[in-house]
Amino acid sequence: MINYKSRDEIKRMRHAGHIVALVHKKMKEVIEPGISTRELDSIAEKIIRENRAVPTFLGYNGFPGCICTSINEQVVHGIPSENIILKEGDIISVDVGATYGGMVGDSAWTHPVGKISGDVAKLMKVTEEALFAGISKMRAGNILDDISGAIEDVANREKYGIVRQYGGHGVGHQMHEDPFLFNYRVGDKLPLKKNMVIAIEPMLNLGGDEVVVASDEWTVSTKDGKPSAHFEHTVLCTEDEPMIMTQLME
Ligand code: MG
Ligand code: MG
DSSP states (O other), rough: OOOOOOHOOOHHHHHHHHHHHHHHHHHHHHOOOBBBBHHHHHHHHHHHTTTTTTTTTTGGGOOOSSSSEETTTTTEEEOOOOOOOOOOOOEEEEEEEEHHHHHEEEEEEEEOOOOOOOHHHHHEEEEEEHHHHHHHHHOOOOBBHHHHHHHHHHHHHTEEOSSSSSOOEOOOSSEEEEEOOOOSSOOOOOOOOOOOOOEEHHHHHHHSSOOEOOTTSOEEEEOOOOEEEEEEEEEESSSSSOOOOOSOOO
């Protein structure tokens, strides 16, 4: 069932999204060689709670962190740890969820740690481009597959792998609501309508599509060990331009 959001729900989601964006802004400042992913988690938790929100991920199906921190070949759902220290040349995807007034904002960003190689920098740039290509299709009158196709076309252009088992999703009262959004065409003709909110989140790999889940039952990595990038925004469908909810409010 699709939950269309009321004016008041949209207002609270926008606030949740602002808090998520505050966390990402801080992450950009503090990510550098030598910091542990547990420290990043603590910084994120502090910002979320100071803004009277709740870290959505903490305890979600038992997840032990406030953010997901996925490094290099890790795609999503990496668990923050004091033993995981960022190194020069790594990339790290930070996925953040905040619940404010009962409504969720969900956004992920991949950051470089110091200086990174050219092919990995390009992977990041193209994955971000795929996100915005998807967002541009979040318009009333389009169908869900238009978003999937826009992401797929960008990935195919560069011959990047597309993660098949994970994708975007409706978001609102819950982090994961209907519909599920594939990052490649599946022929889903669901009409996009005003007041739908979807978290659009391409995960692209420098190598093949395939991923494996680690023995911690959370961390998803590429099977071939090649790097993966992940960018996500929570996006509202309006009568006009799509509205990115997980950005800073002026
Ligand atoms: Mg997310
Ligand atoms: Mg998400």
